[in-house]
Amino acid sequence: MPKITIPLGPQHPALKEPGNFLLCLEGEEVQSATLRLGYNHRGVEKAMEDRTFIQDLYLVERVCGICSHAHTTCFSMAVEEIGGIEVPRRGQAIRVLVGEIERIHSHLLWLGVAGHEIGFDTLFMYSWRDRELSLDCLENITGNRVHYGINTIGGVRRDITAEQAQNVLKQMDVIEERTKYYIKLATEEPTVLARTKGVGMLPKEVALSRCAVGPLARASGIQKDVRKDDPYLLYSELDFKVITHDSCDVFGRLVVRVFELLESIKLVRQIIKSLPEGPVLAKAPRKIPAGEAVCRYEAPRGEDMHYVKANGTEKPERAKVRAPTMANFASVPYMLQGGWLADVPIVIAAIDPCFSCTDRATLARRDGSAQTLDWPALRSKGIEFYKARGVDFRKL
Amino acid sequence: MEKENALKTALETNFASLVSDVKIARPRRLWATTSVANFKEVINWLNKEQGFTHLSTITGVDSGANFEFLYHIANGGLMLTLKVLVPSANPTAATVTDIFPGAEDYERELVDMFGATITGLPPGNRYPLPDGWPEGQYPLRKSWKPADLYPQEENKCQK
Numbered sequence: 029m030p031k032i033t034i035p036l037g038p039q040h041p042a043l044k045e046p047g048n049f050l051l052c053l054e055g056e057e058v059q060s061a062t063l064r065l066g067y068n069h070r071g072v073e074k075a076m077e078d079r080t081f082i083q084d085l086y087l088v089e090r091v092c093g094i095c096s097h098a099h100t101t102c103f104s105m106a107v108e109e110i111g112g113i114e115v116p117r118r119g120q121a122i123r124v125l126v127g128e129i130e131r132i133h134s135h136l137l138w139l140g141v142a143g144h145e146i147g148f149d150t151l152f153m154y155s156w157r158d159r160e161l162s163l164d165c166l167e168n169i170t171g172n173r174v175h176y177g178i179n180t181i182g183g184v185r186r187d188i189t190a191e192q193a194q195n196v197l198k199q200m201d202v203i204e205e206r207t208k209y210y211i212k213l214a215t216e217e218p219t220v221l222a223r224t225k226g227v228g229m230l231p232k233e234v235a236l237s238r239c240a241v242g243p244l245a246r247a248s249g250i251q252k253d254v255r256k257d258d259p260y261l262l263y264s265e266l267d268f269k270v271i272t273h274d275s276c277d278v279f280g281r282l283v284v285r286v287f288e289l290l291e292s293i294k295l296v297r298q299i300i301k302s303l304p305e306g307p308v309l310a311k312a313p314r315k316i317p318a319g320e321a322v323c324r325y326e327a328p329r330g331e332d333m334h335y336v337k338a339n340g341t342e343k344p345e346r347a348k349v350r351a352p353t354m355a356n357f358a359s360v361p362y363m364l365q366g367g368w369l370a371d372v373p374i375v376i377a378a379i380d381p382c383f384s385c386t387d388r389a390t391l392a393r394r395d396g397s398a399q400t401l402d403w404p405a406l407r408s409k410g411i412e413f414y415k416a417r418g419v420d421f422r423k424l
Numbered sequence: 425m426e427k428e429n430a431l432k433t434a435l436e437t438n439f440a441s442l443v444s445d446v447k448i449a450r451p452r453r454l455w456a457t458t459s460v461a462n463f464k465e466v467i468n469w470l471n472k473e474q475g476f477t478h479l480s481t482i483t484g485v486d487s488g489a490n491f492e493f494l495y496h497i498a499n500g501g502l503m504l505t506l507k508v509l510v511p512s513a514n515p516t517a518a519t520v521t522d523i524f525p526g527a528e529d530y531e532r533e534l535v536d537m538f539g540a541t542i543t544g545l546p547p548g549n550r551y552p553l554p555d556g557w558p559e560g561q562y563p564l565r566k567s568w569k570p571a572d573l574y575p576q577e578e579n580k581c582q583k
Binding site for chain 1 (some may be wrong): 486494505
């Protein structure tokens with residue numbers, strides 16, 4: 029059977045973000061996959077060098093629309109480490125609280141996307157409805173559903189009231205009940221099992237050598253969680269389990285995420301129960317002394333890493349963001365190989381990819397030279413684009 | 425701090441002439457500096473004998489005469505940042521993809537953003553800049569300004 033090469037993406041491969049997967053197929057079987065990323069590169073790191081630490085905080089918040097709190101917390105912790113700023117315990121607790129509710133909303137969002145990819149749209153509707161509860165909590169505490177803007181250098185910008193805490197607890201009860209239903213569904217529903225078991229295999233050794241992180245690594249049996257390994261904020265005092273699974277497939281990733289929902293609910297309850305009293309913010313200077321720091325944070329998708337170098341002014345000398353999806357993309361071609369074309373979307377979605385995070389932040393042309401392409405021009409542009417890369421559509 | 429001290433001593437005794445400035449910044453954070461000629465030896469030793477199996481990322485920093493390539497390597501919670509000094513006139517370093525296959529995109533980023541040459545890097549798509557990006561424009565070098573490529577943007581990028 030002749031091999032054919034088809035491009036998947038860059039427009040919406042599996043999910044509503046840009047990435048290009050060039051798949052070489054023999055029949056329905058994927059022989060190899062080549063990735064092309066960078067469509068969302070916005071030049072954030074360069075832009076950060078031109079802005080003050082406080083302005084950068086709002087910029088890194090926009091690196092990702094889902095785990096925005098992960099990026100701001102990680103960046104602030106790095107700056108606080110260089111500046112020797114001690115965040116008050118109540119401030120740390122609120123960071124953990126928002127971080128864990130964010131994890132709940134992110135995992136529920138993923139569950140919906142996964143359901144959609146396997147043609148189980150009821151699951152998508154259910155989990156996105158329940159995700160609204162966690163977004164309501166976030167809106168109630170921070171004022172926003174996404175891009176909470178609660179972090180600042182030295183702590184958090186808003187305190188939480190007893191009523192807000194009670195409200196979170198109330199919502200957690202509902203989310204817990206729904207999560208138990210999702211656990212039953214993920215582990216017993218025949219259609220879910222049929223579409224996820226043995227799909228997108230990633231053996232432990234491969235996951236280790238390709239430096240996979242987060243639920244992807246944990247579903248390949250690797251005990252890797254920054255909250256346990258390299259505890260930050262108050263995590264060393266909190267009681268939670270690192271969920272792992274050894275099936276090394278999409279099913280394992282599903283199980284890890286739904287059980288992590290329970291752990292996050294547990295963490296939210298602990299934090300609210302033992303919320304320390306006191307201030308939430310330590311005053312931070314505008315100018316940060318020269319120095320450098322590396323900070324790690326367990327985002328919903330895995331280890332998020334920020335490197336900050338300060339030079340004694342109010343702007344950083346260099347800031348580096350490495351989002352978890354970037355680390356997990358190295359494993360994707362391996363997982364696609366030998367699988368079926370129809371499984372490609374769920375395998376890609378199973379790493380819970382976030383392309384904008386990966387590519388981070390360049391430049392929009394503002395010279396007014398707008399160009400409108402009509403359909404034939406757009407089509408021939410596409411054909412030429414792929415022809416230059418050795419893919420010829422004219423024969424079709 | 426036992427692990428940190430043990431690693432510091434091991435680095436200093438095994439690589440007395442190759443590694444300098446070994447310091448413990450805080451619990452679980454170590455820093456060390458080495459030259460581009462010897463860094464693979466150090467990384468190999470860390471990976472094979474010290475259990476540093478996770479490369480978090482590679483950060484490039486433009487510090488004038490030298491580029492610093494920071495290899496953030498972790499063993500569980502313990503993270504060592506190996507600072508490799510690369511002359512900016514000829515930024516060439518060997519690939520580490522033979523030790524960490526996951527490092528490919530991090531190295532491509534050094535190529536695109538700093539104009540580095542990574543010897544031994546397997547062929548593949550560039551990352552993260554677009555295919556039509558002009559030659560010789562390396563955005564993360566300190567000398568590069570957005571106006572170099574988009575003169576009409578000058579004065580608009582500043583607040």
